[in-house]
Amino acid sequence: xxxxxxxxxxxxxxxxxxxxxxxxxxxxxxxxxxxxxxxxxxxxxxxxxxxxxxxxxxxxxxxxxxxxxxxxxxxxxxxxxxxxxxxxxxxxxxxxxxxxxxxxxxxxxxxxxxxxxxxxxxxxxxxxxxxxxxxxxxxxxxxxxxxxxxxxxxxxxxxxxxxxxxxxxxxxxxxxxxxxxxxxxxxxxxxxxxxxxxxxxxxxxxxxxxxxxxxxxxxxxxxxxxxxxxxxxxxxxxxxxxxxxxxxxxxxxxxxxxxxxxxxxxxxxxxxxxxx
Amino acid sequence: xxxxxxxxxxxxxxxxxxxxxxxxxxxxxxxxxxxxxxxxxxxxxxxxxxxxxxxxxxxxxxxxxxxxxxxxxxxxxxxxxxxxxxxxxxxxxxxxxxxxxxxxxxxxxxxxxxxxxxxxxxxxxxxxxxxxxxxxxxxxxxxxxxxxxxxxxxxxxxxxxxxxxxxxxxxxxxxxxxxxxxxxxxxxxxxxxxxxxxxxxxxxxxxxxxxxxxxxxxxxxxxxxxxxxxxxxxxxxxxxxxxxxxxxxxxxxxxxxxxxxxxxxxxxxxxxxxxxxxxxxxxxxxxxxxxxxxxxxxxxxxxxxxxxxx
Numbered sequence: 001x002x003x004x005x006x007x008x009x010x011x012x013x014x015x016x017x018x019x020x021x022x023x024x025x026x027x028x029x030x031x032x033x034x035x036x037x038x039x040x041x042x043x044x045x046x047x048x049x050x051x052x053x054x055x056x057x058x059x060x061x062x063x064x065x066x067x068x069x070x071x072x073x074x075x076x077x078x079x080x081x082x083x084x085x086x087x088x089x090x091x092x093x094x095x096x097x098x099x100x101x102x103x104x105x106x107x108x109x110x111x112x113x114x115x116x117x118x119x120x121x122x123x124x125x126x127x128x129x130x131x132x133x134x135x136x137x138x139x140x141x142x143x144x145x146x147x148x149x150x151x152x153x154x155x156x157x158x159x160x161x162x163x164x165x166x167x168x169x170x171x172x173x174x175x176x177x178x179x180x181x182x183x184x185x186x187x188x189x190x191x192x193x194x195x196x197x198x199x200x201x202x203x204x205x206x207x208x209x210x211x212x213x214x215x216x217x218x219x220x221x222x223x224x225x226x227x228x229x230x231x232x233x234x235x236x237x238x239x240x241x242x243x244x245x246x247x248x249x250x251x252x253x254x255x256x257x258x259x260x261x262x263x264x265x266x267x268x269x270x271x272x273x274x275x276x
Numbered sequence: 277x278x279x280x281x282x283x284x285x286x287x288x289x290x291x292x293x294x295x296x297x298x299x300x301x302x303x304x305x306x307x308x309x310x311x312x313x314x315x316x317x318x319x320x321x322x323x324x325x326x327x328x329x330x331x332x333x334x335x336x337x338x339x340x341x342x343x344x345x346x347x348x349x350x351x352x353x354x355x356x357x358x359x360x361x362x363x364x365x366x367x368x369x370x371x372x373x374x375x376x377x378x379x380x381x382x383x384x385x386x387x388x389x390x391x392x393x394x395x396x397x398x399x400x401x402x403x404x405x406x407x408x409x410x411x412x413x414x415x416x417x418x419x420x421x422x423x424x425x426x427x428x429x430x431x432x433x434x435x436x437x438x439x440x441x442x443x444x445x446x447x448x449x450x451x452x453x454x455x456x457x458x459x460x461x462x463x464x465x466x467x468x469x470x471x472x473x474x475x476x477x478x479x480x481x482x483x484x485x486x487x488x489x490x491x492x493x494x495x496x497x498x499x500x501x502x503x504x505x506x507x508x509x510x511x512x513x514x515x516x517x518x519x520x521x522x523x524x525x526x527x528x529x530x531x532x533x534x535x536x537x538x539x540x541x542x543x544x545x546x547x548x549x550x551x552x553x554x555x556x557x558x559x560x561x562x563x564x565x566x567x568x569x570x571x572x573x574x575x576x577x578x579x580x581x582x583x584x585x586x
Contacts, residue, residue, distance in 0.1 A: 094379065
């Protein structure tokens with residue numbers, strides 16, 4: 001455990017040193033405050049609309065931003081150590097490959113969790129203090145749910161980045177593959193699903209289709225943050241399938257947790273087989 | 277308990293046999309020089325001892341246990357060739373990071389940095405370090421936690437002669453405290469006085485191992501006598517030709533001196549005859565150096581191999 005924490009603490013202090021943590025937190029806070037006050041500007045209204053609307057807007061933005069930030073934070077975790085010449089040395093220390101990987105995950109995961117908590121937390125506090133007659137209780141619950149699910153979404157993409165990082169031998173390749181992962185889950189996956197839906201004209205097993213949403217962590221995240229707050233009649237695109245899912249929020253939470261546990265375990269297995 | 281023991285160890289990578297039936301051991305309180313050209317199997321041997329790879333055949337035991345066991349790696353210090361560190365951290369931060377990983381006391385950090393001469397630079401970022409400074413930081417890293425087995429891959433690269441002499445002195449102190457030291461190198465001049473034994477690897481096989489005297493005997497290489505004549509070189513040549521074992525001796529003149537290559541067994545006899553003749557004003561005796569022995573053992577392909585050895 002000590003070795004894991006030693007690795008994690010270095011990652012954390014690295015993100016403080018290079019100001020990643022503070023920069024991400026700042027971006028989150030700015031976006032959250034901006035969306036809270038100006039999110040409804042399109043409908044000709046400036047000012048706080050409602051908590052569900054704010055969270056839904058934040059989540060829509062989050063699915064683009066969070067995976068990208070997580071992938072950028074983590075793609076060079078192992079391949080960067082190898083290219084920097086430190087992996088070999090680390091592996092001669094009383095440190096297993098699993099401890100190195102989990103230490104990295106703890107460090108990167110905490111960085112992202114802290115940035116999310118600080119960034120969106122500050123925004124939440126600002127809303128609670130500045131908006132008149134906002135229901136603080138409901139806002140707190142909604143914000144906490146949003147912060148936790150955002151963190152979990154980030155963790156799943158950190159773990160996915162590790163799968164790439166333990167597999168390739170050059171940083172630019174890792175960066176390219178990380179971008180491909182982002183592209184696939186954030187942009188392509190839903191289009192594919194939508195395409196399947198349209199092309200099959202209802203022929204496709206209607207009971208199976210909603211489950212396919214669970215194959216994409218960003219869809220789970222949107223279901224958690226949008227479906228639970230909004231009237232499901234407002235849902236558009238593939239998310240409307242979510243209302244047919246026979247699992248409740250706890251199932252979605254579990255799915256999101258599995259989305260970082262399984263890739264992390266996979267990265268570990270791949271890392272154990274890697275030649276150093 | 278040996279520091280390490282390789283028993284009939286082979287290592288195969290894809291189809292190539294990188295290491296072929298190597299037997300080698302290191303005892304506590306001993307400095308072993310592991311020599312060979314690039315690709316001879318030095319780094320592979322070290323990686324096997326560190327437990328980074330497992331042998332295709334044979335047995336590797338380290339400090340009485342299995343290579344790669346975390347309980348044992350705690351007692352191993354390793355300086356890789358071309359050691360690299362996190363450029364954005366300071367020397368002190370890096371050493372503290374590695375000390376934590378090794379479970380060594382953080383009090384050792386400034387001590388070791390002082391010992392390798394980085395007192396003034398310990399709070400500077402490593403990206404500002406010269407190659408020699410990085411090497412010294414690498415050495416401090418290898419010394420964390422009082423290792424019982426210390427393995428240094430090309431430790432003198434980037435060090436000036438004074439720092440090199442300091443390093444060798446330090447290694448002697450460690451050896452006297454019972455640490456087993458492996459010096460892995462293809463740069464030989466200067467290392468000779470500091471090692472107890474040498475092992476010469478070529479193309480994955482151990483060509484020779486032992487102390488320098490026994491390597492010289494195995495190589496049966498001639499000793500060179502450089503003689504300044506009292507009278508004339510011709511008179512000296514006559515003395516050498518009349519000596520009992522003169523057959524096959526190589527002689528040549530240079531700078532008014534006569535140089536004679538003599539086999540080790542016949543050296544003293546010839547020296548006695550020369551001194552008795554009264555024709556010698558001055559005499560120098562040059563034993564084959566470690567470098568000569570090395571070239572002898574790596575064979576005629578040596579020059580080609582040694583191309584990458586500078």
